[in-house]
Amino acid sequence: MHTTTVRLNADDEETLDKLAPEFGGRSGTIRHAIRLLAADIERRDALANFLDDWDEEAGPIDEDAVKAMATRYGL
DSSP, X not given: OOOOOXXXXXXXXXXXXXXXXXXXXXXXXXXXXXXXXXXXXXXXXXXHHHHHHHHHHHOSOOHHXXXXXXXXXXX
């Protein structure tokens, strides 16, 4: 296991201290946050790839249709 130093401002320190008990301490909280961030990036990249593929196969996406769908499904 490696040690990494992270510099946080006072607000981030306070947030980390509030979250730490739920995730087994400060290190556990940071590890959890890194995993969540990595998953978000993977989803973003997968969506970008999906949209690129869609554009190649079906043409440009109708932005109005996307907005209507987002509204319909509460996104």
